[in-house]
Amino acid sequence: MAHILLLHGPNLNLLGQREPEVYGSDTLDSINMAAKKQVEAANLRFSSLQSNSEAELINAIQHAKTDNVSLIVINPAAFTHTSVALRDALLAVDIPFIEVHLSNPHRREAFRRHSYFSDVALAVVAGFGADSYRYAIDAAIKTLQH
Numbered sequence: 812m813a814h815i816l817l818l819h820g821p822n823l824n825l826l827g828q829r830e831p832e833v834y835g836s837d838t839l840d841s842i843n844m845a846a847k848k849q850v851e852a853a854n855l856r857f858s859s860l861q862s863n864s865e866a867e868l869i870n871a872i873q874h875a876k877t878d879n880v881s882l883i884v885i886n887p888a889a890f891t892h893t894s895v896a897l898r899d900a901l902l903a904v905d906i907p908f909i910e911v912h913l914s915n916p917h918r919r920e921a922f923r924r925h926s927y928f929s930d931v932a933l934a935v936v937a938g939f940g941a942d943s944y945r946y947a948i949d950a951a952i953k954t955l956q957h
């Protein structure tokens with residue numbers, strides 16, 4: 812059974828309270844629950860992890876290989892703009908991934924315009940709030956079904 816892993820980077824555990832004018836009012840739990848429902852309705856396996864630690868996210872990506880993850884959907888959060896190590900981990904396991912953001916980083920501060928992920932991602936979904944995850948998971952399912 813194909814398996815989708817949803818990864819969330821730092822500070823996304825605070826969704827719902829964190830800068831709601833930028834990130835909306837949905838909590839991480841509600842985003843994970845909706846994603847799980849979507850994936851399981853397509854008869855695929857779902858797992859998710861949020862971490863504030865770069866090392867923990869790297870370990871999860873490395874573990875994804877042995878866990879037979881077929882596709883990763885990842886919001887690297889602030890690590891988007893800083894982490895060569897996370898990029899290298901995704902390239903090392905060679906699992907296709909979709910980069911997702913609640914906000915559209917290109918409409919924000921200049922330092923958010925560079926991503927260490929976009930040029931090696933299958934696709935990027937950004938700017939739709941919690942719906943970014945819905946669209947990204949939908950695209951992940953369709954990719955695996957084709």
Ligand code: DQA
Binds near residue numbers: 912
């Ligand atoms: C974010 C955008 C990043 O620039 C920021 O550091 C985040 C969240 C988003 O989902 O819009 O933490 O990835």
